[in-house]
Amino acid sequence: MQGAALSVRDLSASYGPVRALRSVSLDVPEGGVVTVLGGNGAGKSTLLRAISRTLAFHGGSATGTVHFDGKPVQAHGADRIVAQGICQVPEGRQVFARMTVEDNLRAGALGSRGDRTAKSAALRRVHELFPVLAERAHQRAGLLSGGEQQMLAVGRALMAEPKLLLLDEPSLGLAPMMATRIADTIREINSQGVSVLLVEQNAALALKLATTAYVLEVGEVTLSGNADTLAASDEVRRRYLGVVDEDAAADASQAAAKHPVLTRWEEAR
Numbered sequence: 001m002q003g004a005a006l007s008v009r010d011l012s013a014s015y016g017p018v019r020a021l022r023s024v025s026l027d028v029p030e031g032g033v034v035t036v037l038g039g040n041g042a043g044k045s046t047l048l049r050a051i052s053r054t055l056a057f058h059g060g061s062a063t064g065t066v067h068f069d070g071k072p073v074q075a076h077g078a079d080r081i082v083a084q085g086i087c088q089v090p091e092g093r094q095v096f097a098r099m100t101v102e103d104n105l106r107a108g109a110l111g112s113r114g115d116r117t118a119k120s121a122a123l124r125r126v127h128e129l130f131p132v133l134a135e136r137a138h139q140r141a142g143l144l145s146g147g148e149q150q151m152l153a154v155g156r157a158l159m160a161e162p163k164l165l166l167l168d169e170p171s172l173g174l175a176p177m178m179a180t181r182i183a184d185t186i187r188e189i190n191s192q193g194v195s196v197l198l199v200e201q202n203a204a205l206a207l208k209l210a211t212t213a214y215v216l217e218v219g220e221v222t223l224s225g226n227a228d229t230l231a232a233s234d235e236v237r238r239r240y241l242g243v244v245d246e247d248a249a250a251d252a253s254q255a256a257a258k259h260p261v262l263t264r265w266e267e268a269r
């Protein structure tokens with residue numbers, strides 16, 4: 001059995017009086033893809049910030065334990081976390097819009113421990129993965145499309161040669177075709193040995209990529225398990241995959257037939 005690359009235990013987080021996470025525990029096995037699903041404000045970004053030690057930059061604080069490769073990460077600052085092999089791709093891409101694509105990528109290598117040869121090899125790998133970033137190397141990042149900026153954000157994180165990639169809503173705001181392309185790339189990155197923790201509102205996409213899934217609601221894990229099993233569960237289908245509960249729909253239409261007043265009231269709204 002594979003060991004847990006990342007192990008989070010009893011993680012609670014707040015922003016002043018606002019409690020964002022309550023006693024969250026989860027594991028990302030070495031080489032695995034794990035997803036955390038949840039609606040707006042469920043605590044997904046907070047979870048990633050607490051793992052990458054960037055929560056304080058957002059005015060937050062956390063308690064609990066986070067181990068990576070068997071070592072505690074709480075004692076370190078965000079820069080040391082990158083050197084330990086954890087890289088976060090923040091929500092909203094946050095590329096340096098006025099810098100060129102190439103300079104954005106080079107900035108991603110700043111926290112890595114690799115020498116010049118390793119950094120050149122990392123750049124080659126990023127260009128193989130995203131040829132458009134080589135083609136547009138000297139253009140300003142702000143001129144890229146949303147999907148290309150997402151590629152740049154992922155490419156920039158890969159420049160530090162992470163062992164674990166934390167991805168915050170990579171499909172947000174992208175057209176379905178571009179979201180599928182990003183998903184294919186995540187699969188490819190994972191096949192090269194990088195573990196992935198993916199937080200997503202796009203549950204359909206995330207559940208196809210992941211082997212294990214957790215559902216976060218108002219800061220707490222309410223469901224967890226095998227991604228295929230969760231994708232088949234009524235609750236996840238109804239709440240996160242937008243699938244109408246057929247039994248409930250049948251009951252509702254039977255009730256409407258028996259109680260036409262109700263139907264008329266519904267129609268009048």
Ligand SMILES: Nc1ncnc2c1ncn2[C@@H]1O[C@H](COP(=O)(O)OP(=O)(O)OP(=O)(O)O)[C@@H](O)[C@H]1O
Nearest residue numbers: 015018020038039040041042043044045046058059
């Ligand atoms: N910097 C902050 N200061 C104060 N409260 C915050 C801050 N960031 C998030 N919160 C609050 O913490 C809770 C969890 O937010 P978080 O951004 O982690 O959720 P999320 O699941 O990532 O949602 P979304 O997809 O909308 O970003 C919410 O109640 C949110 O309003």
